[in-house]
Amino acid sequence: MAQLTDSWLRFLSLAGFMLAWQVIAALVAEPLFPTPLTVLYRLWEFLTVGQLLHHLGITLARVAASFAIAMAIGAAIGIIMGRFQRLDATLDGVLVLALNIPALVTIFLCYIWFGLNEVAAVIAVALNKIPTVVVTVREGARAVDRQLMQVAEVFQVSGWRTLRQVYLPQLYPYLIAAARSGLALIWKIVLVVELLGRSDGVGFQLGTYFQFFDITSILAYTLAFAAVVLAAEAVFMRPLERRLVRWRT
């Protein structure tokens, strides 16, 4: 019952937002502020005859690649820093620096050093995300329960099993938090990377429409993009989270 109510609330808030948008746009009656219906119609055109799916697919692939790289490297560094106190102290300064370098600077540097290509784009996005993954996962690695690790040691549980059934479950909440905030950040940075140095993808398309002040097309792309984000959250993140923490009853 609570499940249903939550989904309804989610739906109602979105519907309310759309309604408010429609009313305000109709009152303003101005080409630079299209109504949601106009935008939806444009979106339909893009989907049927335009290249929206192509660009959306390319952007998704970039998001997936940089997300996977950032999570893997960030989690590994975070675990090691959380585990070894002296290494943590050594690397902490670099980490704070990395956290505060503007995304734009990383993107420029990657494009200049590695060329205007796919590798540079993915690396630039991943580099922006890795430090925040490190910070979150390090917190988890510091909080690992030594008493449970002792259980595995005394009962001679193999290293692989200890990792999978004793160690990693303690990190799952932190990994999920890192993945959540990670996706949100990566979605945004990928578009900037595409705008600055790629000739396809949602970011590139938005840049093009911006040249023509084509607000309706920009919003149509934004809408498609938002739909994908919401779907990824509902189909992927929430079920995963529910599965991993189902013991917390």
Place this chain on the structure above:
Amino acid sequence: MSGLEVRVIHKSYPGSRVAILKDLNFTADSGEFVAIVGPSGAGKSTLLNIISGLDRDLQGEVRYQDRLLHVNNAQPARIGFIFQDPRLMPWLTVLENLRLVLKAENSIEVARHALRDVELVDVENAFPGQLSGGMQRRVAMARAFIMQPALLLMDEPFVSLDAPTAARLHTLLLKLWRESRATVLFVTHNLREALSLADRVLFLSGSPAGVVLDMPIDIPRPRHLDDSAVSALHDSIIREHPEILSGHAGVQAVNSSTHGEIHV
């Protein structure tokens, strides 16, 4: 042939020169149930950590059946440990918690069998957080016995349980111990509990801890916490060694060989 031989010459924590354990030596026969009683903070848990190999930073050695344990290349001994807290993995079901410590292919059947022994078959798919404290202890007990330990270490496993629950767990423990013939070291600060369970009781001094009194218990089993024989022995120990529970054996005990000095 002796089962377990513990010789701790000196144990202190890193960065401290104060000894926690000093000249603490004892042996336990194979299959013997030895209770270790001492004041809190005397290093009883440290002692178990040393015997289990969790703590290897000491001067001294642990042997089991004449083989040195916890040194490089030493064959791992089968040691079971029941901790003060149940220390179950909260994200694993009861059954998975047991299978975690098993290597065998048929671990499901073995684990189910162990759950039958502690009367928990119907909660095998529950998570530890859904069980009562007493049930969690039973799972922890099943986990310790399931790998057929040669040596079973128990660190005040029944504190903070109500009396009837503790009594049930005592009976269960003795049953599983008799079937397994494991050598048991049972740490407690509760003298009555020690007297009702053990073949022998070792009394530890306060810090640095050593053995101040080594006493066989000849009361026939089954015994209970409130049996008159247990009470009588308890009272006579307290009478003869008034400060034994704070770690002092008293004059008589220190001067003579204390082995088996007191009987009821």
